[in-house]
Amino acid sequence: MPATIDRTSDKKEGTLNLRKIAFEQDKEVIAPGHKLCPGCGITVIMRQLFAAVDYPMIVANATGCLEVCSGNLPYTSWRVPWIHNAFENCSATASGVDAAMKAMRRKGKLLEERPIKVLAIGGDGGTYDIGLQALSGAMERGHELVYLCFDNQGYMNTGGQRSSSTPFGSSTKTTPAGKKIPGKQQERKDLTLIMAAHHIPYTAQASPSRWPDLAKKIRKAFDCGGPAFLNCLSVCPTDWKTDVQQGLNITQTAVDTCYWPLYEVERGVVRVTYKPKLKKPVTDWLANQGRFKHVLKKGNEWMVEKIQAEVDRRWNMLLALEAATGGVEEKKPVKAEA
């Protein structure tokens, strides 16, 4: 392990230290040798994150794919201080780290002069479901930490069971597409808006397929001076049953169909950060994913219609929220000529 990590990066908004990603793998925060699946979205998100900010950082990681694949005693891929406690308590663990640093600074026991940032990471299982209470508590208490959820829409670490983030219609190990019930029959939880309802300084939804947007949001999250929540869609080729080389393209279809809108909520103001010029039909998102194969079959048109209607409803609600909170700058009325 290197004694220090060079994290000098170009701090210009919306850019990443690409040089580091391309040529300096020995300085990457997550060292090669981890065991994540080929094409996994998590490492892409993590690389973008660590290339976007250069703070010294302590990471608290919930049980999940990233946790089990990035360390196996006595080996670790982490080149920053890292702690895994359990599945549901990542936010509480991060709260403890934040509190200890505050007290130690107050007592003059923490000599590091640079601000040390706390990053909590969990998948949708550890965030939407079992860890929601601890997350809500940590956000309400105002700890200075960034919570990043890599949302791969299911319990992938245990082999691909449904979560409250699994989309309607998706076939999972616990909601298999059967002869009578065609996959998951419930809509997914909108966690980003739930977190925004905590009225924390910064909440955002992002996608690694649009990395300048993600990088900007990561910086805003770390610099907001309080709790921040980032929700990133993370492709899971293994359980979405997708081509390992098409991960980011598939993720981008979620954005272009407005299934996964990119937006941020900054001190109460909702701002949609990417509006596709042409909103693609939701079938673009459903196609090329084995978990939705049955949805696109003849006789299940009602499912596609239902999914499209729900996407439209949520997208329109988001636009209405944006307009209502002043996220869209009103066009100045054209002055009538005298």
Add this chain to the structure above:
Amino acid sequence: MTQQTLFLTGNEAIAEAWRQINPDVVAAYPITPSTTIMESFTQSVADGLVDTEMICVESEHSAMSACVGAAAAGGRVMTATSANGLALMVEVLYIASGMRLPITLALATRALSAPLNIHGDHSDAMLMRDAGWIILFSEGVQEAYDNFLQAVRIAEHPDVRLPVAVTLDGMQTTHQLENLISEDDEAVRDFIGEFKPYYPLVDVDNPVTYGACSVSFGEDFYFESKRQQEEAFKQALPVIEAIGKEYGNRFGRSYELYEAYQLQGAEYALVMMGANAGTAKDVVDELRAEGKKVGLLKLRSFRPFPFAAVTEVLKGLRGIAVCDRAAPRGSSGGPLFQEIRSALYGLDQAPTIINFIYGLGGRQLMPEHLRGAIEKLQVATMTGPGDDLVGYLNLRN
């Protein structure tokens, strides 16, 4: 502040110890009967008497989780809870000990639901007996205070590095007012010393990984790490003794792994832990005055269990009545009974040993109940204990 005598409840005494320790982080969630520990301490925080970062978490699970995060970060960390709160913490109790984090916990013991009961017994302490924590039982307010100060030293000792729980009996010790000798603040701080964390997360230039999995079949270190925890327990016994002695030298109240009360020349003994040992001492005094050779073994360190010392102190007796404040739940007897009976196994002439369950859900234990237990024990030593080793004190039929 110099040494002073205060009139405090057990919970207030714990909060007084915390004020003097001035921990880095306290993360806690209110639950009867531990609540007033947190209330008294948050007053100290609000009044600026400590530099502690107080986290008022949203559950006990998060309380222990935050303690783990804070202790790994490099802080001196403590919490308090009872019964169902402890039950909610259990998952993380094992993680705290597995990571060898020197967290200290004040356990205001209480009955576990159902039916819901807020009064004292030891079922919660027994719930954590296998969690890899050192568990010290306290008889009264002064002992709870003294034990907690020592707990910090024991937990942080380089040969130990295990979390420590200090119990005080719910409602009895927690809410009962007693005189407390509170030692001088500076003397206390000098006794516990500055906390030097071992591998703190805040050392960002020397990054460490806490809690990585150990799953590679055949190449994992899970088994070895559990074996190391056993070694730590073994090493904890002399450390607990030495710190108890040092505490005595400094403050005048020495502590051992157990207290042998009137065991010299005794033929019969009660074995107990916690607040009701006080009642037992009165009963022993009365019986001694009547010429009966009766004594008491009050155990202080339940984990690690001092087998060798217990065997040594109990071996010459004719009969022993172990009084458990927790139900056997399908076992051969209460948890303390099993330990004591096991400690006596293999002796050439082992004493007759029987078990009494008492005080569940705060049921009163009066001197006459213990006198009755001794009478039954005397009969059992003559006629043999029979098939049923377990009796119940003050139980309605």
